Amino acid sequence: MTNTNLKLYEINSLVTKVLVKYGCNMENASAVADVIESAEAAGCHSHGLMRLPGYVATLKSGKVNGKACPTVENLAPAVIKVNGHNGFAPYALQQGRSHLIKSTRKCGIGVMSLVGIHHFAALWTEVEPIANEGLVAFACTSYKPAVIPAGGTKALYGTNPIAFGWPRKSHPPMVFDQASSVMARGEVMLAAREEHALPDGVGVDVDGKPTNDPNEVLKGALLAFGGHKGSSIAMMVELLAGGLIGESFSFEAAVRDNADGGPPQGGELMIAIDPNLLGDADNWSDHSEKLFEKITEQEGARLPSDRRHKNRIESLKSGVMVANILLDKIRVL
Amino acid sequence: MTNTNLKLYEINSLVTKVLVKYGCNMENASAVADVIESAEAAGCHSHGLMRLPGYVATLKSGKVNGKACPTVENLAPAVIKVNGHNGFAPYALQQGRSHLIKSTRKCGIGVMSLVGIHHFAALWTEVEPIANEGLVAFACTSYKPAVIPAGGTKALYGTNPIAFGWPRKSHPPMVFDQASSVMARGEVMLAAREEHALPDGVGVDVDGKPTNDPNEVLKGALLAFGGHKGSSIAMMVELLAGGLIGESFSFEAAVRDNADGGPPQGGELMIAIDPNLLGDADNWSDHSEKLFEKITEQEGARLPSDRRHKNRIESLKSGVMVANILLDKIRVL
Numbered sequence: 001m002t003n004t005n006l007k008l009y010e011i012n013s014l015v016t017k018v019l020v021k022y023g024c025n026m027e028n029a030s031a032v033a034d035v036i037e038s039a040e041a042a043g044c045h046s047h048g049l050m051r052l053p054g055y056v057a058t059l060k061s062g063k064v065n066g067k068a069c070p071t072v073e074n075l076a077p078a079v080i081k082v083n084g085h086n087g088f089a090p091y092a093l094q095q096g097r098s099h100l101i102k103s104t105r106k107c108g109i110g111v112m113s114l115v116g117i118h119h120f121a122a123l124w125t126e127v128e129p130i131a132n133e134g135l136v137a138f139a140c141t142s143y144k145p146a147v148i149p150a151g152g153t154k155a156l157y158g159t160n161p162i163a164f165g166w167p168r169k170s171h172p173p174m175v176f177d178q179a180s181s182v183m184a185r186g187e188v189m190l191a192a193r194e195e196h197a198l199p200d201g202v203g204v205d206v207d208g209k210p211t212n213d214p215n216e217v218l219k220g221a222l223l224a225f226g227g228h229k230g231s232s233i234a235m236m237v238e239l240l241a242g243g244l245i246g247e248s249f250s251f252e253a254a255v256r257d258n259a260d261g262g263p264p265q266g267g268e269l270m271i272a273i274d275p276n277l278l279g280d281a282d283n284w285s286d287h288s289e290k291l292f293e294k295i296t297e298q299e300g301a302r303l304p305s306d307r308r309h310k311n312r313i314e315s316l317k318s319g320v321m322v323a324n325i326l327l328d329k330i331r332v333l
Numbered sequence: 334m335t336n337t338n339l340k341l342y343e344i345n346s347l348v349t350k351v352l353v354k355y356g357c358n359m360e361n362a363s364a365v366a367d368v369i370e371s372a373e374a375a376g377c378h379s380h381g382l383m384r385l386p387g388y389v390a391t392l393k394s395g396k397v398n399g400k401a402c403p404t405v406e407n408l409a410p411a412v413i414k415v416n417g418h419n420g421f422a423p424y425a426l427q428q429g430r431s432h433l434i435k436s437t438r439k440c441g442i443g444v445m446s447l448v449g450i451h452h453f454a455a456l457w458t459e460v461e462p463i464a465n466e467g468l469v470a471f472a473c474t475s476y477k478p479a480v481i482p483a484g485g486t487k488a489l490y491g492t493n494p495i496a497f498g499w500p501r502k503s504h505p506p507m508v509f510d511q512a513s514s515v516m517a518r519g520e521v522m523l524a525a526r527e528e529h530a531l532p533d534g535v536g537v538d539v540d541g542k543p544t545n546d547p548n549e550v551l552k553g554a555l556l557a558f559g560g561h562k563g564s565s566i567a568m569m570v571e572l573l574a575g576g577l578i579g580e581s582f583s584f585e586a587a588v589r590d591n592a593d594g595g596p597p598q599g600g601e602l603m604i605a606i607d608p609n610l611l612g613d614a615d616n617w618s619d620h621s622e623k624l625f626e627k628i629t630e631q632e633g634a635r636l637p638s639d640r641r642h643k644n645r646i647e648s649l650k651s652g653v654m655v656a657n658i659l660l661d662k663i664r665v666l
Contacts, residue, residue, distance in 0.1 A: 226559025
């Protein structure tokens, strides 16, 4: 497989051009382009250009409104509600973010619900900008059924990622972002293509029986990470990003979805905390660096976002290698 | 092993009597007695009477102040800070709870930090009363190093439980409470006593090498559940219940602790959300029941707190069976 080297701004403008061609206005196109650029810059290719055909599919099918204009409400002193009015998540997030930050700085903690959005990006791109503002940030979103509840047999929960960001004075924020499934669906697809067996405990077949065959798992379902504990977290995400905010659960999103290959409509929840208002304003940052030191001084242990930060520095200098096969697909668009 | 049947009120008054004898005032003694009673009632014996000798040890060693009078501050509209002034957690929690509920009902979301407390109870006993008031609740606390960071070799994180409570109209709240380790330390101790090998992936020996020998794991460390994902959650708990609120990390708590067998001093964080202020006040509860139905209609799947609720109904009627060996130990106290 051959690759082409692209500068980050080239990726951004390529994505913007394609999305505008298929009906996005500049606001929506450039918000999506920014998150795809961030993903590529960080070496997180599974959420980068690879997602563009899916975004385009939803515009072509008419499921997503590429010109959606998100509205923001302040439902309570610390509650921001953003209605994406059936657009892509990135522009809705962008519009709500400053309000969440403002409420959080006033109240100490704030919550933002996002409804009527189509979410197709990595969550870390959403908590990072908030952590860059000096706030602790949490986000979660559901999707379509892919994970079985512990003890059960059928997919009910989405892969339901959670992300957490922690601001640091002399470093980029510490950010983790993890699906509630043992393995990402994309990795299972890769195993199927390469005809590898899966490790034990990744998924079940269509009858809910454990299997190591990736093709069977793709027809069946994934298991939550860490057994019933990951399953509880997947359930919590359904409640926070669905039931709590008046949006659909994964199983409801799937029923409504037209299966055009792009993201279904769903919800998201973000929480931000101002560490300067929690009682240790002068010391929390330096103090917490001691924990990070204790982690990284253990050989083999690392902070979750280290690799992404290194990739980003590298790609700012040298650009990103993009597979020609993907690039050709995008150029056809 | 023979048992004695005790009514719940008998457990409560036994605990109160013992704690008062060793220097607690009534406020502190009865707050601890209530959580021990709740644990026994719910069949959660590992956090019930079994903990009483540890509570007593800390009073005898002078580590904990049994007459501590917690103070509550409102640091920001949605931030409550409780200083336990070196007492047990339950009374501090009791004193802060109504303030957290009030702030949350006003702001939509609220956070309560607890510092200067000694935590030795199950977290679900703390989110449940908040969920009983119709709010969504989250809690986490750290302890002493017991879990290695993913990829590392030495215990750094506590078993760091998280708990989540969801209010329900016609049922007791849905509550889960789970340690960040694959297995609770108590279960490993049980395996050692009964000379059972542990399953793969539970822990490592003192050199950080995987082992199935429970005695080696007790000298070494536990692994986080679900590999690096559980490890990230354990780290998040350290940051929220330590760095964020000006309390110690698990590794710091251990240095300061006198190893009297009782809980070290540490911190805790709670977050509450008012679902009536998140934009779907009329429907969130009924809507969320549909998710619970979808879970329980799968054979083998169940809601996390179902067993506790059943035990509670049973023990209100028939009392609780307590091992005589434990009872004798307590009666000596």
